[in-house]
Amino acid sequence: MAAAAPEPDFDQALAEVERSLQSLQDRYAQVCADQDRQQSLKEQLHQTQRQYQQTRTKSLRAELNRLQTQLDELEIALESQLFSWQGLREIFWQAVRFGGLGIMIGWLLKSYVG
Numbered sequence: 001m002a003a004a005a006p007e008p009d010f011d012q013a014l015a016e017v018e019r020s021l022q023s024l025q026d027r028y029a030q031v032c033a034d035q036d037r038q039q040s041l042k043e044q045l046h047q048t049q050r051q052y053q054q055t056r057t058k059s060l061r062a063e064l065n066r067l068q069t070q071l072d073e074l075e076i077a078l079e080s081q082l083f084s085w086q087g088l089r090e091i092f093w094q095a096v097r098f099g100g101l102g103i104m105i106g107w108l109l110k111s112y113v114g
Contacts, residue, residue, distance in 0.1 A: 034078050041071050
């Protein structure tokens with residue numbers, strides 16, 4: 001008795017899971033790298049702030065602004081990497097499905113009671 005060949009649907013699903021896993025691993029690596037960069041920028045910012053408090057030079061003020069801008073951009077990048085439209089879409093449809101189900105049950109109970 002020969003083993004049956006895997007179905008094309010299974011192969012496609014497996015390939016999709018592998019792509020999703022690779023995407024997740026890539027995103028995780030990027031988040032880790034961005035968090036390391038964020039920590040480094042925060043340390044640079046604190047050092048520059050201490051130096052600025054002592055000397056109050058324009059070049060240090062410009063450096064503070066540059067570091068703060070980079071930190072802000074990095075925080076936005078980190079937040080956007082953690083937020084996915086796929087997750088939002090899934091939550092939306094669950095809310096629609098179960099909210100609609102709740103409304104239907106409410107109408108049925110109201111018609112039964114009233």
